[in-house]
Amino acid sequence: MPSGFGTKLVIAISSRALFNLDESHKIYESEGLDAYARYQIEHEDEILEPGDAFPLVQKLLSLNKHLGGEPRVEVILLSRNSADTGLRVFNSIQHYGLNITRAAFSGGTSPYGYATAFGCHLFLSTNAEDVRHALDHGIAAATLLTSKNKTENAEQIRFAFDGDAVLFSDEAERIYKLEGLSAFTEKEKASAKEPLSGGPFKEFLAALQGLQREFGEYDCPIRTALVTARSAPAHERVIRTLRAWNIRIDESLFLGGLSKGTFLKAYGADVFFDDQRVHCDSASEHVATGHVPHGIANQLLDLPAKLE
CATH class of the missing domain: 3.40.50.1000 (HAD superfamily/HAD-like)
Known part of the structure; x- marks a missing residue:
């Protein structure tokens, strides 16, 4: 800096x-x-x-x-x-x-x-x-993807983040994409106390956290949320990772594969960041959305073009 x-x-x-x-x-x-x-x-x-x-x-x-x-x-x-x-x-x-x-x-x-x-x-x-x-x-x-709706929330600025390949590395998502859900679940259970590596948005979230600490706990104009397709038992490693980083997330949604758009609208996100374009397209129906072209999901999309 x-x-x-x-x-x-x-x-x-x-x-x-x-x-x-x-x-x-x-x-x-x-x-x-x-x-x-x-x-x-x-x-x-x-x-x-x-x-x-x-x-x-x-x-x-x-x-x-x-x-x-x-x-x-x-x-x-x-x-x-x-x-x-x-x-x-x-x-x-x-x-x-x-x-x-x-x-x-x-x-x-x-x-x-x-x-x-x-x-x-x-x-x-x-x-x-x-x-x-x-x-x-x-x-x-x-x-940034064009959004059909604008969030009306004058009191706060609300950020929402996907977990794997955005806040966290794609190490867990790689197992899910390449080996399937069962292998992913077993690995996350076995690694529950092992913090995930940081993803591309870790430092941005940490900087937001620094600003949040300058405000009172109950009148902070910045709010953050984790909105992930993970569900129990894969939630534990995420919680312990954020704890190890000394980073607090205001709200956490473990959706177990449900579509994220309506939950982001309910949260009132000013912007949502996700690595998978399919989730971004769905979210942009409700809130401003940023596609993060990082990690295994995007590498697999690029693979056919590289082979031609």
């Missing part, structure tokens, strides 16, 4: 996640980069509509109002735009009063490397390739 950020929670966001750039992106895909650049410059005084991550960013920045002193949350813009075409994005940031002052415009190349340079705890983007690169370099990252 760069010394200038101290102990801040640092979030990187892509311009297409923060704002709705669908129209200009269609021009880029159909007419090319030059036409896209002309369009952005010609429309740079037109304010962009909020994107899928906009409500989450607003809530993240609002956390700074709850704590005195220096801001504790920093949001940084990472964009494939050039500074010239990105002027419209910054005009929109100023219009909505978002306190985002730092940015990296990479001029058409992937900006994921700047997430490392800024010391970001989380990178949110609509570009799956950029997200994969960030994950490969040790940064929690997710591809």
Whole structure:
């Protein structure tokens, strides 16, 4: 973490996640980069509509109002735009009063490397390739999916996480995928007192926990939940792992394979992170969702393409 950020929670966001750039992106895909650049410059005084991550960013920045002193949350813009075409994005940031002052415009190349340079705890983007690169370099990252519903929860910002291959490593999920449910259950029972290794979102959850400790126990504006397909007896290893990490989760849902979407809606998640696209597609019917392309489930999806 760069010394200038101290102990801040640092979030990187892509311009297409923060704002709705669908129209200009269609021009880029159909007419090319030059036409896209002309369009952005010609429309740079037109304010962009909020994107899928906009409500989450607003809530993240609002956390700074709850704590005195220096801001504790920093949001940084990472964009494939050039500074010239990105002027419209910054005009929109100023219009909505978002306190985002730092940015990296990479001029058409992937900006994921700047997430490392800024010391970001989380990178949110609509570009799956950029997200994969960030994950490969040790940064929690997710591809935001368009959600049909918006969570209305003005009092708190609520994060929800899948367990295996997100908060935890995919070591247990590998056994389930390759050997089946019985082998997975037996292994988890035998390893109940052996903590799981950390997954890509462990450090982000730890950073959230650090912020939570600065608030009172009963008036904290941040709430976290584990939403997992695990059920008893595979629950014990998860509980003991979090205990070993000295990380507290506010709510834990062990669903035993039930669809997660309605439970996430009941919880009021502002965003949910899961490694399996099928769960993400279901969850996005109810809440904002980030796909984490990490672990054995995603490797198996890529396998046919690699064999061709």
